[in-house]
Amino acid sequence: MAAALRQAAQALETVSETPRLDAELLMAHLLGISRQDLLLDLPKLDVPDGFSALLERRKAHEPVAHIVGEREFWSLPFQVSADVLIPRPDSEILIETAVEIGTDHPPTHILDLGTGSGALLLAALSEFPEARGVGMDASPAALAMAHNNADSLGLSDRARFLLQDWTMADWTQSLGGLFDLILANPPYVSTKAELSREVSEFEPHKALFAGAQGMDDYHVIIPALDALLAGDGIALIEIGFDQAGQVTILAEKQGYAVECKQDLGGNDRLLVLRRDPV
Numbered sequence: 440m441a442a443a444l445r446q447a448a449q450a451l452e453t454v455s456e457t458p459r460l461d462a463e464l465l466m467a468h469l470l471g472i473s474r475q476d477l478l479l480d481l482p483k484l485d486v487p488d489g490f491s492a493l494l495e496r497r498k499a500h501e502p503v504a505h506i507v508g509e510r511e512f513w514s515l516p517f518q519v520s521a522d523v524l525i526p527r528p529d530s531e532i533l534i535e536t537a538v539e540i541g542t543d544h545p546p547t548h549i550l551d552l553g554t555g556s557g558a559l560l561l562a563a564l565s566e567f568p569e570a571r572g573v574g575m576d577a578s579p580a581a582l583a584m585a586h587n588n589a590d591s592l593g594l595s596d597r598a599r600f601l602l603q604d605w606t607m608a609d610w611t612q613s614l615g616g617l618f619d620l621i622l623a624n625p626p627y628v629s630t631k632a633e634l635s636r637e638v639s640e641f642e643p644h645k646a647l648f649a650g651a652q653g654m655d656d657y658h659v660i661i662p663a664l665d666a667l668l669a670g671d672g673i674a675l676i677e678i679g680f681d682q683a684g685q686v687t688i689l690a691e692k693q694g695y696a697v698e699c700k701q702d703l704g705g706n707d708r709l710l711v712l713r714r715d716p717v
């Protein structure tokens with residue numbers, strides 16, 4: 440087994456920045472055990488049939504999360520597929536910030552715009568046991584996945600999912616009320632951007648691309664906050680590393696005070712919006 444993992448890691452070096460981890464995750468998946476158990480029991484395990492087929496898929500740039508059908512976010516397991524954006528560690532800054540701000544005044548009504556796998560909404564609900572939340576998405580397949588995730592995390596009694604498209608007129612009305620915490624990781628990639636093959640060939644373009652400047656969805660979401668955000672509520676909006684300036688200007692024009700936060704890699708990743716009291 441040790442040799443098989445070593446060889447697999449070597450074979451993945453040209454396609455992955457984390458070849459050893461990828462090999463371990465694929466092997467653990469095939470054996471139906473956790474990565475921890477794989478590493479603990481390494482000498483006792485035989486290499487199962489089918490490992491090379493999984494390696495071939497990874498060598499063709501398919502993300503590990505798609506091959507194993509799962510990705511961890513905020514230390515919770517999320518089922519994923521090609522219908523949803525794979526939750527990124529960078530987005531955990533939204534949850535970290537929600538927890539920081541919510542410690543004194545925990546939110547009770549949470550909205551996740553473009554919920555996809557449900558990762559942001561469900562991670563937030565796991566932190567705020569008194570809160571209920573709505574995850575909105577324009578993709579029925581994504582909502583099915585979000586439903587599954589709510590069920591398997593034991594959060595379905597507090598999570599509701601709504602099929603709705605924010606390019607439609609009056610879409611905010613179907614949300615029926617105000618929220619004290621709004622989360623959003625909207626599409627924000629420029630259609631001119633060059634993405635890795637993992638992303639461009641396997642992840643849903645609808646969840647990624649937002650026009651020539653990557654700004655199209657912010658121009659819809661930020662003005663709509665007016666109808667959705669409670670007076671003392673906060674909105675946590677994910678941004679691309681080079682979008683803080685433009686999105687801040689847009690939000691300030693709409694009357695919000697804006698604070699920018701960085702992800703683990705030190706890139707601008709999050710804007711915290713509050714209604715400006717002045």
Ligand code: GLN
Nearest residue numbers: 624625626627628646647
């Ligand atoms: N951060 C994502 C990427 O890897 C983009 C996510 C998004 O558009 N919301 O490209």
